[in-house]
Amino acid sequence: MVNRKENFGLACDMDEFWVFGYGSLMWNPGFEFVEQSQALxxxxxxxxxxRSWVHRGTEQNPGLVLGLDRGGSCRGMAxxxxSDLWHEVIEYLRERxxxxxxxxxxNLSLQLAGGRSVKGVTYVVDRNHTQYAGALDAVAAAQIVHEAHGRSGPNDAYVFNTLAHMKDMGIRDHWLEQVVDEVERLRAA
Known part of the structure; x- marks a missing residue:
């Protein structure tokens, strides 16, 4: 049976509900699931x-956190x-x-590790929002990350932790690795 999930704001018929994570959601989803797979x-x-004004920076010295931005591709976890948890999970995700x-x-197309295609809910950055920092190169991002500190600690700890978890999951992100290399260079200087 196909269920229309219009009350979720999703634009398609779904007989399965998938969630795509590209940051902390990959290793800390915070909800029950019945299956997981790497996905592209x-x-x-x-x-x-x-721009992070609270947890990894301040309004005077914002840090940077992850967003899913247009262009390229992204490997994460789906x-x-x-079905009996769809409503609870979407509400949790919206709060988070x-x-x-x-x-x-x-609701984007995901290619699961086995090659199967599914639709999945994810959260992409709003380029019109004041917190959108734009497309930064690794050097510029590293400079911001190196200098920022917020309520949840230093911005570089967030980035290093993210990359460590991704490596543990077998997910590579060459750009993020470059940012970490640049932050380490700044620390050593």
Missing amino acids: VRGYRRSLCV FRVA ELVTNVYLER
């Missing part, structure tokens, strides 16, 4: 493109949610991801 999204890339509305809820 085309047309979007993982990027330190969201989680399939049991839409706090300042810097992200937009989208």
Whole structure:
């Protein structure tokens, strides 16, 4: 049976509910799921493109956190949610991801590790939001990350932790690795 999930704001018929994570959601989803798989999204890339004014920086000296921005592709984790938990999980995700509305809820095509294609809910950066930092090169991102500190600690700890978790999961992100290399260079200088 196909269920129309219009009340979720999703634009398609779904007989399965998948969630795509590209940052901390990959290793800390915070909800029950019945299946998980590495997945690839085309047309979007993982990027330190969201200014953090609270947790990893301040309004005077913002840090950077991850967003899913247009262009390229992104490998992350997809989680399939049991149908009786769809409503609970989407509400949880909205509370977690839409706090300042810097992200937009989208239903994107995912290619799972086995090659199967599914639709999945994810959160992409709103390029019109004041917290959108734009497309930064690795050197510029590293400079910001190196200098910022917020309520949840230093910005570089967030980036290093993210990369360590991704490596543990077998997910590479060459741009993020370049940012970490640049931050280490700044630390040594």
